[in-house]
Amino acid sequence: MTNREKWNRRRFLQAELMAAACLLCIWGYRSDRVSVGPVKAALLGQAVKVNTKDPNAFRYLGNFHLAARNFGDAASAYEQLLRIEPHSIEAHIGLSSCYRSMGQLEETLAILKKLTHSHPDYAFGFTGLGSALMDMERPMEAIVAYEQAIQLEPSLANLQVQLGKAYVAIDEWEKAIQAFQSAIQVDSHLPRAYYELVKVCRKNDQMAQAATAYAKLTELDESLANELQGFVN
Numbered sequence: 365m366t367n368r369e370k371w372n373r374r375r376f377l378q379a380e381l382m383a384a385a386c387l388l389c390i391w392g393y394r395s396d397r398v399s400v401g402p403v404k405a406a407l408l409g410q411a412v413k414v415n416t417k418d419p420n421a422f423r424y425l426g427n428f429h430l431a432a433r434n435f436g437d438a439a440s441a442y443e444q445l446l447r448i449e450p451h452s453i454e455a456h457i458g459l460s461s462c463y464r465s466m467g468q469l470e471e472t473l474a475i476l477k478k479l480t481h482s483h484p485d486y487a488f489g490f491t492g493l494g495s496a497l498m499d500m501e502r503p504m505e506a507i508v509a510y511e512q513a514i515q516l517e518p519s520l521a522n523l524q525v526q527l528g529k530a531y532v533a534i535d536e537w538e539k540a541i542q543a544f545q546s547a548i549q550v551d552s553h554l555p556r557a558y559y560e561l562v563k564v565c566r567k568n569d570q571m572a573q574a575a576t577a578y579a580k581l582t583e584l585d586e587s588l589a590n591e592l593q594g595f596v597n
Contacts (some may be wrong), residue, residue, distance in 0.1 A: 386476045419448045426458050435462040451482045453489070460492055462538075464499065487516035487523070494526060503533035519549035528560055536570040556584035562592055 370571035384516035426441035439462035445455040456479035456521045463472040479489040494509035510527040516525060526542030535590035541564055582589040 388436065418519065419445055419452070422448065423454060426455070428460055430461060433465070435465045438462050439463060451478040453479065453483060453486060456482075457488070457492065460496070464496065469500050471546045473500065478513075481524060485516060487513045487520070490516070491523060494530065498526075498530060498533070499570070501533075506530045507534075515566050519550060521554045521557060524550065525554070525557050528557075528564070532560075532564055532567075539565055540564045541568065541570070541573075555581055558584065559588055559592065 373536070375443065389412055419577065422441045422445040424447060426438045427436035429435070431442060439459055442455045442459040442462065445452055446459065454578070455474055460472050460475045460479070463469075463475065473493070476489060476493040477559060479486070480493055483489055490509045490513035494506040497509060507527065507530045510523060510530055514520075514523045514527060515523035524543050524547035528540045528547065531537075531540035531543060544557050544564065545559040547554060550582060551557070558577045560572050562579040565571070565577060578589065578592060581592070
């Protein structure tokens with residue numbers, strides 16, 4: 365194919381895409397039954413047909429469908445993105461979110477293991493791995509994943525909360541309390557840390573500490589504290 369033929373083909377594809385865009389927009393906006401969302405999805409679908417090697421096209425399409433909770437379509441886009449960019453963090457995270465939302469726990473675990481293997485310094489990969497393992501009722505393995513995430517990002521209090529909940533799942537009350545207290549040391553205004561601390565202290569018969577944590581929770585988030593009414597009495 366000559367350079368001129370390539371130029372003509374490129375211009376033709378661009379014109380075809382613009383024509384499709386115009387027709388879809390006109391049809392979408394004239395019809396009361398069609399929202400902007402389906403029009404945008406159709407445009408993005410057309411874009412990936414034209415730009416089959418452009419990772420951004422599949423990234424945008426995946427993100428769009430994920431936001432719209434079209435998990436199957438989003439997964440297909442992220443899978444294609446992974447073929448183009450095998451080490452893409454966004455593709456791994458997006459695909460794992462889709463699998464998890466569709467209840468495909470083994471697939472979720474597999475994709476997150478690939479992510480943590482290819483990006484061992486990415487804390488949120490280990491966080492996702494821990495959450496997936498908790499979904500599968502494998503808290504011991506989840507603890508290992510959460511501890512790795514905390515080692516990478518010790519300033520994120522929510523990671524300590526997740527670790528504490530994993531310890532609760534195996535009835536390790538003291539270790540759970542330590543994790544929630546560590547979360548509070550990192551962020552003394554994190555309501556969820558006090559909420560979980562109240563519950564585990566109550567289970568461990570540490571009523572004074574439960575009452576103190578409950579009082580602080582009431583100051584920070586009264587609606588969340590109301591979920592525990594009577595729990596510390």
